[in-house]
Amino acid sequence: MASASVLSAWPPTLTDAQIHALTVQATTYALSNGLLYLPPAERQPPIPESAIHAPLALFPSPFPRSIFEHAKRIQRTYNVLYSRIAQHEQFLDRVMGTENGVGKVDDFIGQLWTGWKQLRDEGLVQPLHLGLFRSDYLLHAPSGESPSLKQVEFNTISSSFGALSERTAAMHRYLNASTQYYNASSHLKTDSFPENDTVAGLVEGLATAHKAYNNEKAYILFVVQPGERNIFDQRPLEYKLLEKYSIHVIRQTFDELALSATLDPETRVLRISCATDLHTDGSVEISTVYFRAGYAPVEYQTPAHYHTRFLLERSRAIKCPSIALQLAGGKKVQEVLTRSGVLEGFLSDETKWGKAAFRKEEVDELRESFMGMWGLDVGQDMITPDHDALESGEENFGVRKARELAPSLVLKPQREGGGNNVYKESIPAFLDTLPPKDRQAWIAMELIVPPSGASNYLIRAGGDNQRAVKAEVVSELGIFGWALFGDESTDMIEKEVGWLVRTKGKESNEGGVATGFSVLDSVLLVDG
Template identity: 65%
Template structure:
């Protein structure tokens, strides 16, 4: 058995346990999860108003190893990403160029175009609230290439409805409990308390919401959670409400877009967002909203009618602080991620002394940030974007970017401007998919080189929700683990100041043969970190 001081061998994970030990660990893990709110509502065609059943969230039995230095690197980068995306969201000219419906992605992506046009109209009329709140998560995979040091590479940066902050804290606590209870049967010297980092994501994210509420300046106001109808992932959201109430005395309410279309209005004299509701026939209650926290609104099907867009724009037109504003949601687009990789773009936002004064970053920091990128390009990119390590291909009728995607399909993923999992196109599916896109539609897609995670790395995965007695049996499989780092930023105003923090982490683990990675969409399980050297 290797000592903890040796370079970690990912192929040695997870440690070997007997069937009896696995059974005992599974019982400890699942009962802990059920006892401590590591839960999902049970699958149902329609969730009842008052929940009648819950199941434990999908979980891993062991934490997943990540080198300590790379974890520290991700945490350090988060502070820079917080600033970067805040500055992008405040740069109307850049977003018009990249995401707009006149010049950018919004020309061919109807959803992006609708959001941009509504935002453009509102800002031309004058937005009453200059502050933005972002609750962020930057997602990474370990990148392992022969004869090169292990590194972390960014999968994406999330600016709306970042999920699993609360449940990620609970699963970290679950794995620490298993260590305390069983010592994991002394199966690995790496499984020691010093290698289990703390995770305080729930109070961390709540502190961002509380800062926005404080900045709004009315103690009687409340925070509005805009949620999906039939939401199963309520146990990842409710702890934030409890934290806000218990630590800060801030009340919250929850409503869907559908409900808000009937009960929300903006006071014409103050621009306050007002929710009017009545419970059980009691007199109407008038609630002023300080902060709007979106846990929905990031995919087109959540806007099935024009009224849903009207409701979104109504909220945007108020003086409530939005998390996120439409501009910050647009800043999280995959197209922005691709453009940031182009020469000089990071410097525009991080190194312009004339614009940002002393709050700039040096070449070493920008290089470190750029090192976290994988190579990306637009499908409609032309030959003038050819670089020395990306030679020109044969001439043809398709743009260079599309031809390059055909030639390198087995090492690529295509991404649209969507969140939530299940939207990407991978490897051998790419050439056939490209045949379905007309030249204009290609503008809405980017190609990204695939990250290469360590091979032969495994874990035991546990799912619930099936009547099959085998559903609680841990499945040992080769996996890929994705690390997410959370942060928040409150920014804007006349000085365009930025207050920001890094506030915790998430690990999601999936079978290696699964391309997608969402927990809510059924591809992954919740996991936690084991720091190794």
């Protein structure tokens, strides 16, 4: 297979002087074009005064053209799938709730679900949900087989690196245009660098939600983390909203919102007070709440933080995501979808979905992207939680199978943001310490086996690491999409809108860029 031979021989050979020259070109391009992070600091100053380039791959990474197009195509089906999951309250109650679901043993999930349930009982006033999604994949090629596409996870909250991935793709196109990479490989040709317009696509989703809210003077609220280093991935969305759609953005943390956010008791209009003289009453109405924070327990240090999240959810503003859509992105949902008939029930049940049902081959495409998964709490039938085993402390089928297959597995909790998983040889010792009552919060997933032999030059800012370091690598592809849905009187709108590549050293299990494991990369399409 041509693509496999390219991977095993990547990157092309260059002299040290050529690598150094490309590194200077890459880092100065990054610094000139906003491919940046704020530098590490115990506390960021109120006014940023310096920046560093984001971690980068010097070469784009080869990826089979047909599989890349396949990943883009099935994003449309994934958009619909997760939109339907978010609207299926009974399913989410059963899988993520506090009675028999994950929320029973996971306090963070339980708090979110309990608050959502209370708000549902009160009556939610905004039927629309906005999702800015990212589906992440690795190539799977066990025992030298031809690569296939396998999903790592589906992100429904704070799906990041859209802007920086677009800039990374532009950087690689620039390096090729300016240096031709010293004619080191025939694969480095213009039509092998796909366009990446992720920012415009994500912003279109936000602008569509804003328009549906039907108040052109309203603002979009970005809920952000304090001391955010990844601000240069967020600001381009803000700039594009203003430049193309004349939509203003206000950025606030949960702590700031606890003091600034108010709801009209009758209309549930969300207003945010802000320190600006542009508004005579000192506050702005919010059309859409875009969460770039709120996905991790550490962000909810006090009950006041949950109170603020629920106040936003209670409002008339469109949430991106709603709590329902955030819960839909849970790892337990991903595992349940692999069970017989569950995926088909969401996509191909003509009784429920009518003309919107998907053809069998479209559903099969998604199922083929799944790896094997099961819950640590499951019994022999792999479907029903083995509550007797949980109560007695005995090891049930799910745990025993995880022990037996540990070298080929990863254990995942219901967490986002990287650094939360347990891999391979660490699994048995972890299971020794995992209380039986907590098993329900974890899933076991068969590890994806990437093609071997690919390398790249990785560049990180600071000290000796500033030079390009060659390493054997694994590259993860993410496909972005968005969907606006939920109002029975309005047709769902959804699109596939862009992509990213994150590349890490092969010895690293985790893949997060913000958490320091990966570098930003882009796709080089290869045939075969």
